[in-house]
Amino acid sequence: MPKAKSKKQQMAAGAALSAKRGDRPKSSLVGSSKEMVNSMSEQELKEMAGTKRKNKPEKVRQNG
Numbered sequence: 001m002p003k004a005k006s007k008k009q010q011m012a013a014g015a016a017l018s019a020k021r022g023d024r025p026k027s028s029l030v031g032s033s034k035e036m037v038n039s040m041s042e043q044e045l046k047e048m049a050g051t052k053r054k055n056k057p058e059k060v061r062q063n064g
Contacts, residue, residue, distance in 0.1 A: 002044050004051035006060040012036060013048035020045060 004010035009032065016036035019026045029037055036045060 002040070002048045004048045004056065006057050007053055008032075008059050010049060010051050010053060010056070013040075013045050013051075016040065017042065017045035017049050 004013060012033040013036055015029060015033040018024045019029055019037050020042050026037060
């Protein structure tokens, strides 16, 4: 199951989950959260958003 690797990723999942549930408009989403809302199930978003933040970096560096 998906686990957030950073605080930013967890926050994006939370925003996408909120939009998927209808608590906020999908049009308010940007970046990763916009992609997540369409590509992940509500359960996957819930698990990612619920990941503990302790010892998580603010952002994950991308290779390349």
